Amino acid sequence: MKIKISLFLLILFALVSQTFARNGSISIADKLGWVLAPNQNICGGYYIEPKLNNNNQSILPIKQSTTKISADYGTFSRKGVSILRGNVIVLQSGRRLTADKAILHRDPKTGKVTTIDLYGNVKAYEAGKLVVSKHAHLVVNEKLGHLDNVAYRVELYGTSVPINRRQRRLEGLVAWGQAKRAQQTAPGKSQYTYATYTTCAPNVNQWLLRADKINLDKKAGRGTARNVMLTFKGIPLFYTPYLNFPISNKRKTGFLYPIFGLGNASGAEFGLPFYMNIAPNYDAMITPIYFSKRGVMVRGDIRYLTHSSHGIFNVAVLPGDREFKKFQREAATDPTLNTRFGFRELEDETPDRYFLSWRDNRYLTRHWSTAIDYADVSDAYFFQDFGNAPEVISTNQLFRQARTDYYTNHWHFDAMVQNYKTLNAVNRQPIGTLYSRLPQFDLNGEYPSAFGGVADVFLHSQAVYFERQLGAFDTRQPLDGSRLLLQPGISLPFAWSWGYFTPSTQVQMREYDLQNTLPGEPRTDRFAIPIYDVDTGVYFDRNFHFAGGDYLQTLEPRLFYLYVPFQNQNQIPNFDSAFIPFNYEQMFRVNRFSGNDRLGDANQLTYALTTRMIDTDDGYEKFNASVGQILYFRDRRLNICSPIASSTGVTPGCTNDLNSSIGVTSNTETFSPVAGKVSYHFSPIFSINGETAYDVGERRMITSNEYVQYNPAYNSVINFGYSYLRNGDIIGIPNGAASNDLSQLSTSAAWPIFANWSVIGLFNYNINKQRPQTYYAGVSYNSCCWRLRFVVGRIFTALDQNDNAVFRNVFYVQWQLKGLGNIGTNSISDILSNQIEGYHDPFLYNKPGLLG
Numbered sequence: 001m002k003i004k005i006s007l008f009l010l011i012l013f014a015l016v017s018q019t020f021a022r023n024g025s026i027s028i029a030d031k032l033g034w035v036l037a038p039n040q041n042i043c044g045g046y047y048i049e050p051k052l053n054n055n056n057q058s059i060l061p062i063k064q065s066t067t068k069i070s071a072d073y074g075t076f077s078r079k080g081v082s083i084l085r086g087n088v089i090v091l092q093s094g095r096r097l098t099a100d101k102a103i104l105h106r107d108p109k110t111g112k113v114t115t116i117d118l119y120g121n122v123k124a125y126e127a128g129k130l131v132v133s134k135h136a137h138l139v140v141n142e143k144l145g146h147l148d149n150v151a152y153r154v155e156l157y158g159t160s161v162p163i164n165r166r167q168r169r170l171e172g173l174v175a176w177g178q179a180k181r182a183q184q185t186a187p188g189k190s191q192y193t194y195a196t197y198t199t200c201a202p203n204v205n206q207w208l209l210r211a212d213k214i215n216l217d218k219k220a221g222r223g224t225a226r227n228v229m230l231t232f233k234g235i236p237l238f239y240t241p242y243l244n245f246p247i248s249n250k251r252k253t254g255f256l257y258p259i260f261g262l263g264n265a266s267g268a269e270f271g272l273p274f275y276m277n278i279a280p281n282y283d284a285m286i287t288p289i290y291f292s293k294r295g296v297m298v299r300g301d302i303r304y305l306t307h308s309s310h311g312i313f314n315v316a317v318l319p320g321d322r323e324f325k326k327f328q329r330e331a332a333t334d335p336t337l338n339t340r341f342g343f344r345e346l347e348d349e350t351p352d353r354y355f356l357s358w359r360d361n362r363y364l365t366r367h368w369s370t371a372i373d374y375a376d377v378s379d380a381y382f383f384q385d386f387g388n389a390p391e392v393i394s395t396n397q398l399f400r401q402a403r404t405d406y407y408t409n410h411w412h413f414d415a416m417v418q419n420y421k422t423l424n425a426v427n428r429q430p431i432g433t434l435y436s437r438l439p440q441f442d443l444n445g446e447y448p449s450a451f452g453g454v455a456d457v458f459l460h461s462q463a464v465y466f467e468r469q470l471g472a473f474d475t476r477q478p479l480d481g482s483r484l485l486l487q488p489g490i491s492l493p494f495a496w497s498w499g500y501f502t503p504s505t506q507v508q509m510r511e512y513d514l515q516n517t518l519p520g521e522p523r524t525d526r527f528a529i530p531i532y533d534v535d536t537g538v539y540f541d542r543n544f545h546f547a548g549g550d551y552l553q554t555l556e557p558r559l560f561y562l563y564v565p566f567q568n569q570n571q572i573p574n575f576d577s578a579f580i581p582f583n584y585e586q587m588f589r590v591n592r593f594s595g596n597d598r599l600g601d602a603n604q605l606t607y608a609l610t611t612r613m614i615d616t617d618d619g620y621e622k623f624n625a626s627v628g629q630i631l632y633f634r635d636r637r638l639n640i641c642s643p644i645a646s647s648t649g650v651t652p653g654c655t656n657d658l659n660s661s662i663g664v665t666s667n668t669e670t671f672s673p674v675a676g677k678v679s680y681h682f683s684p685i686f687s688i689n690g691e692t693a694y695d696v697g698e699r700r701m702i703t704s705n706e707y708v709q710y711n712p713a714y715n716s717v718i719n720f721g722y723s724y725l726r727n728g729d730i731i732g733i734p735n736g737a738a739s740n741d742l743s744q745l746s747t748s749a750a751w752p753i754f755a756n757w758s759v760i761g762l763f764n765y766n767i768n769k770q771r772p773q774t775y776y777a778g779v780s781y782n783s784c785c786w787r788l789r790f791v792v793g794r795i796f797t798a799l800d801q802n803d804n805a806v807f808r809n810v811f812y813v814q815w816q817l818k819g820l821g822n823i824g825t826n827s828i829s830d831i832l833s834n835q836i837e838g839y840h841d842p843f844l845y846n847k848p849g850l851l852g
Contacts, residue, residue, distance in 0.1 A: 008229060014228050020135065029202035031132045032153045032176055042756055043201045043784035047170040051162065052094050052127055060704040062838060064523050067705050078111050096125040113140050128155030146183040174814035175199045176820050188219045199786035199819035206215050207786060207817055222252055251277040262811040265385045267292035281305045291324045295456050300670050311360035319355040325351045331426060339470045342380065342424040354378045370404045380423035384797060387616055396423035396431055412444045424472055428798045433471035435575050438463035460487040462596065466575040479573040481514035484712060485596050499538035506531045508599050512572050525572050532563045551622065556610040558586050570641035574598065579640065581663025581725060582693045583676040598640065603633040622653045630672035663703050664726050665695060673702045677758045685712045702726050715758065717838040729768060743767040748836040756782050760833055761789065771805055787816040787842060814843050
């Protein structure tokens with residue numbers, strides 16, 4: 001028979017699935033569809049349920065669904081009581097309800113069903129959800145009712161696998177439980193008595209959350225519980241007389257799980273985050289943290305999101321730092337510290353420590369936007385003691401910038417101010433200050449296919465004022481000044497299916513107006529330097545069969561000619577230019593220097609060859625390799641020079657690019673190093689990537705980066721990497737020394753070893769300095785419903801005043817009750833996920849987050 005009724009019992013799936021359930025047993029396991037399979041997974045089994053939908057049709061709201069009711073036999077009355085017996089089945093799209101007996105009561109006047117009573121083995125299914133009860137009483141019109149002796153399960157996340165045409169297996173995290181009574185008190189509101197909740201297997205219950213009474217408000221997205229007890233293997237761990245918790249994605253003010261850790265800089269730490277849901281688009285996190293060696297720090301994070309902006313404000317304050325006071329006293333009596341640069345600033349510092357930052361992005365109109373990135377810190381030792389922040393872009397340099405941008409289809413304008421706060425600590429190697437841009441204006445334009453599609457026209461222009469504070473290595477006031485830049489250009493692209501030919505020409509025009517010059521030093525200067533280049537290449541391809549697959553192989557020879565006449569630019573200061581380490585991409589650049597203060601002279605031809613191997617079935621690039629070299633027709637005359645080199649303690653004259661510059665080659669060789677890169681994917685789980693520049697004349701490497709990854713599963717990954725950079729590790733080492741080169745080996749892994757155990761490791765080793773840089777090692781235990789992880793680490797932070805390596809020791813513990821949350825600190829999860837390529841950290845599930 002067909003009856004269009006609103007069986008709101010099916011609404012209880014979503015409500016009961018959020019409740020807590022009682023201690024499990026084999027009988028409960030059978031009721032919930034649990035199948036023992038000791039070797040199937042870490043839970044020793046899985047849940048099985050009927051396939052409810054055909055052709056993946058969507059689940060319709062109850063009011064829009066047609067309900068079909070069938071039974072073995074019964075009596076049916078249009079005005080009185082209808083009784084159905086034996087295999088009572090109620091079907092809707094994506095829903096199924098079964099019982100041994102059903103009694104339908106009708107209104108004698110309207111004939112509509114008013115109440116329904118279900119008896120005996122009542123089961124209500126929805127995809128990933130099941131409710132089992134002995135008796136259900138439903139008041140249809142008022143959408144009220146109750147269920148007695150309820151057992152339930154609900155799939156929190158994961159997937160399902162079809163077993164046959166009628167059944168499927170749940171593979172994911174499933175919560176289950178019981179309640180003495182589940183009662184619908186009002187539309188969208190329900191109440192449960194003597195209820196429990198767990199995600200453990202129903203036949204092996206390890207942790208359990210129990211409550212005397214639970215109230216759920218679906219509209220508010222919140223639930224409350226009275227007399228809540230958390231037990232682990234029967235041992236009580238936590239009790240609270242009242243608990244307020246979410247049952248939806250809606251946010252709620254309240255405490256989150258505590259964090260704790262251990263380090264040599266601050267001792268043991270314990271924090272308790274407090275989350276504040278200020279508004280739908282504003283929230284905050286306040287976290288007081290106790291450090292055993294220092295005192296109490298308060299950290300605050302405020303985030304906001306509007307239709308035209310988003311941003312975050314971070315602050316950390318620690319008044320009266322005891323360990324910092326101790327450091328100040330010891331430094332005052334240490335002759336190796338109290339005579340160093342920065343000691344006077346250390347004497348003036350207070351023990352009240354703080355850090356703050358603000359990042360803001362706004363979209364004012366369709367074309368205009370703004371961005372602010374600001375950070376400040378109380379002293380030069382904050383990041384040594386509490387770890388680095390994202391704003392630290394290099395050793396002890398704090399970045400600040402504010403800018404506005406204007407975009408159209410052809411033009412981009414931006415204006416900005418930018419500077420760096422240099423943090424020189426007496427127990428670290430001193431560093432120099434960097435130039436600030438106060439302000440800088442850029443206007444860039446591009447008109448492709450101009451003049452009727454014949455040419456591409458482009459323009460780069462800039463106006464900037466540079467200013468720098470007196471630094472650790474300065475013996476005179478630094479040169480400041482303005483620089484105007486105008487660089488128009490035009491190219492004539494010719495492209496065919498078999499190749500391309502693109503000649504280009506541009507001219508770089510610069511004008512300087514300098515401050516703080518000495519007698520004899522130029523105050524103004526101008527340059528106009530043309531740049532000519534031709535880029536051309538052809539394509540060859542062939543189809544072939546290899547290892548059971550069909551592939552397309554390409555052969556792509558390329559020539560790039562560059563000519564830039566020499567102009568002496570060494571009479572002006574160098575505000576923002578530097579050598580670029582030689583690599584494959586550099587062979588096709590028009591300037592071997594970064595920035596705009598030096599434009600290198602050139603008369604050279606780059607010849608290169610690229611080959612690719614592409615799967616013709618799916619277009620996947622299995623193999624890619626490129627190799628090339630530059631033929632120089634004359635020596636390069638321009639180096640990085642400064643008119644004040646002899647006044648800053650640096651050897652007078654120009655920088656010796658071979659002995660002291662990072663990754664740079666000789667200016668007098670006829671041929672450049674041979675540079676190449678390769679990428680090979682043996683399979684979707686195993687790949688090799690590498691890039692190398694080798695100087696054939698000197699028989700030594702210039703740059704090299706190799707990376708191998710094996711990632712057969714989401715929880716199994718092994719990475720090996722090696723990097724080399726000539727003159728790339730100069731901290732504390734005289735320029736030109738053999739150990740000045742950066743030679744570093746890195747490896748990382750996350751791998752299951754046996755049963756429920758897995759290991760996590762990260763190791764970076766400086767081969768030339770013969771010391772580890774950073775390493776972590778940990779072990780993790782993963783059960784069906786909880787995880788535990790221990791990680792220890794040692795992080796290289798800097799060199800002290802005697803060139804000795806300084807490390808920071810850390811220790812982390814994380815315990816996760818699956819489906820409930822993390823206890824411990826999330827910082828190690830962020831570190832491992834960011835530094836172990838391909839690693840999917842399981843502890844990031846249920847991670848507390850702002851704005852949802």
